[in-house]
Amino acid sequence: MNELSDLEKQLVDWLADMNEDEALALAKRMLFDDKADPLRVLELCRLAMDIVGKRFEEGDYFLPELVLAGEMLETIGGLAKPLILSRPGEAPRKLGKVLVGTVHGDLHDIGKNIVCFMLDINGFEVKDIGIDVPVQKFIDEITAFKPDVVGLSGFLTLAFDSMKETIMAIEEAGLRDKLKIMIGGGQIDETVRSYTGADAFGTTAVDAVALSKSWIGAAA
Amino acid sequence: MTAASPTRTTDAKAAHDARWRRVMDCVALKQPDRMPVAMLATFWLAKYGDISHRQLMYDYDKTAEIATRAILEFQPDIYSPPIQGVTSGRVLEAAEFKQLQWPGHGVGDHQPFQYLDREYMMADEYDEFLFDPTGFYLQKYLPRVAGAFEGIQDMPVLPGLYYFRLLGGLRGFAKPGVRQAFEKIFKAAEEAETMAAHHLALTAKLADLGFPTAYLSTGVSPYDYIADYFRGARGMMTDLYRNKDKLLQLLDKSRIFLTRAIITTAKATGNPIVFIPIHWAPDAFMSDKQFREFWWPPFRQMLLDLIDADLIPMPLWEADCTKRLEIIKDVPPGKCIYWFERTDMVKAFEVLGDVVALRGNLSPSMMTTGTPADVDAAVRHLVDNVFNKGGRLILDCAFGIPDETPVENVRAMFDAARKYGG
Numbered sequence: 001m002n003e004l005s006d007l008e009k010q011l012v013d014w015l016a017d018m019n020e021d022e023a024l025a026l027a028k029r030m031l032f033d034d035k036a037d038p039l040r041v042l043e044l045c046r047l048a049m050d051i052v053g054k055r056f057e058e059g060d061y062f063l064p065e066l067v068l069a070g071e072m073l074e075t076i077g078g079l080a081k082p083l084i085l086s087r088p089g090e091a092p093r094k095l096g097k098v099l100v101g102t103v104h105g106d107l108h109d110i111g112k113n114i115v116c117f118m119l120d121i122n123g124f125e126v127k128d129i130g131i132d133v134p135v136q137k138f139i140d141e142i143t144a145f146k147p148d149v150v151g152l153s154g155f156l157t158l159a160f161d162s163m164k165e166t167i168m169a170i171e172e173a174g175l176r177d178k179l180k181i182m183i184g185g186g187q188i189d190e191t192v193r194s195y196t197g198a199d200a201f202g203t204t205a206v207d208a209v210a211l212s213k214s215w216i217g218a219a220a
Numbered sequence: 221m222t223a224a225s226p227t228r229t230t231d232a233k234a235a236h237d238a239r240w241r242r243v244m245d246c247v248a249l250k251q252p253d254r255m256p257v258a259m260l261a262t263f264w265l266a267k268y269g270d271i272s273h274r275q276l277m278y279d280y281d282k283t284a285e286i287a288t289r290a291i292l293e294f295q296p297d298i299y300s301p302p303i304q305g306v307t308s309g310r311v312l313e314a315a316e317f318k319q320l321q322w323p324g325h326g327v328g329d330h331q332p333f334q335y336l337d338r339e340y341m342m343a344d345e346y347d348e349f350l351f352d353p354t355g356f357y358l359q360k361y362l363p364r365v366a367g368a369f370e371g372i373q374d375m376p377v378l379p380g381l382y383y384f385r386l387l388g389g390l391r392g393f394a395k396p397g398v399r400q401a402f403e404k405i406f407k408a409a410e411e412a413e414t415m416a417a418h419h420l421a422l423t424a425k426l427a428d429l430g431f432p433t434a435y436l437s438t439g440v441s442p443y444d445y446i447a448d449y450f451r452g453a454r455g456m457m458t459d460l461y462r463n464k465d466k467l468l469q470l471l472d473k474s475r476i477f478l479t480r481a482i483i484t485t486a487k488a489t490g491n492p493i494v495f496i497p498i499h500w501a502p503d504a505f506m507s508d509k510q511f512r513e514f515w516w517p518p519f520r521q522m523l524l525d526l527i528d529a530d531l532i533p534m535p536l537w538e539a540d541c542t543k544r545l546e547i548i549k550d551v552p553p554g555k556c557i558y559w560f561e562r563t564d565m566v567k568a569f570e571v572l573g574d575v576v577a578l579r580g581n582l583s584p585s586m587m588t589t590g591t592p593a594d595v596d597a598a599v600r601h602l603v604d605n606v607f608n609k610g611g612r613l614i615l616d617c618a619f620g621i622p623d624e625t626p627v628e629n630v631r632a633m634f635d636a637a638r639k640y641g642g
Binding site for chain 1: 584585
């Protein structure tokens, strides 16, 4: 991205610093009054999200900032997208594909949603297949989406067995060698990783990004 | 702790009192005669008794029988009341409760109930709740969380009634929706009474057999109350920025009515320990600054008020709260039990050992997937590094016995506690 104007830099800073009211007002002014290129505004949002993600990784930001950043991004995206003129353009390059779902029997999704958001702002193409996902749905979605990484989420202890069953089914379907599997959730640790046969485990969204980057070949 | 009944034998009374003293010694930071062991068995009772989760939730007698068998086998020093949330199927049904999915109502017969994280209060409703909490409950909150209350919002607004207007206002109670709500509420209340009767009968019976119950009342931190049961996770996290001042006001106000409710309930039971599961304190959930500004001050004041009322708060600090230890240390010594889930217990002992009794924390993954030898080693680790070094440890799993734990691992836990903990 070429050099930022003062106004553009201001938008990035306000978004990254969680100044929601100011940031949204400025984004609206740029889009509707100044007739700024909506793609450019979305790119500024991406720059701000990079800063948010970095601050999260460094322990300066926590879940509230990720959630608020996600909502600001959603709002500006909703304003900008209708203004984008259809034109041939190259699709943004993605680092790789990650499929994420909460395993069957478990209805929790807060952690999974945060992981998806962090993977998304870090450049991955993410497919979130929801909660309480049956084993067969994982197989079908993997077959169709062809992810590089599969993330299994679960908060309850019953998820240990659900994760194990899901991973066994992926293996039996002949898909195991084509992807890496990470598991995560409130009770997950190395003991559970070993029990389920996953490649790695994580307890934070930062872990999920680092693992995905390490497997897909980008610098973690 | 349950008051002595005439049917309690002298031996059982002595055993009951010795167990209770062991725990109270820990609270007072005195050396107990041996390390106490606690038991919180929720849906694990279904595994132990070989019944479905659904049956556990609906059959008070069967659950009581299984729980009694488990307590007689493992002989815990304190146990959590078995007739509680996991036996609430009939009450949930009668209340048409919407915040949980439970076996037969959204989850399978062999699954635990699960909470539905939603916005049960909208962001623009802070003022209404702050102005009149009871009115907000009647007009908005109760019909949203339990179908039995639907219609109650048509009741007359009570503070608007006076003199002849009070008599005229009575008409509001004749509205069909209000009548129907009251009829459903009465039925749900009767079921809640039935469950409570089973609960009290079981704790009395177990006391007569020599086993004190750990607590008979529960509480919630002001932050968790608003986050979990009103604003939902997303709503609460964005409120830290968007509705900061109103959130701080509501934290302060709810602290007062929650504390009063806890004290009233706990005093009525005669048992001083108040179990307070903590959800939103973990290291990963908010910054140190946010924790110090939003989470801790109202909860600390609640702890102080409970202590002033001669109660013993027992917060269960879920997940990893290592970074919070220095902050939550700021309570009077010898008055609380801090129960940790994933926080390293040795570290907790180092920081808090001279302030609070500790409870926990065998890992759920080890309990469910490990061997009895693994459990034995984990208990020994806690005894060697906490209890034998002067930590007033009440041994337990991280958050009760995980539902899937093999029975032999529970046996290993209790055996190892006696082998290593005196």
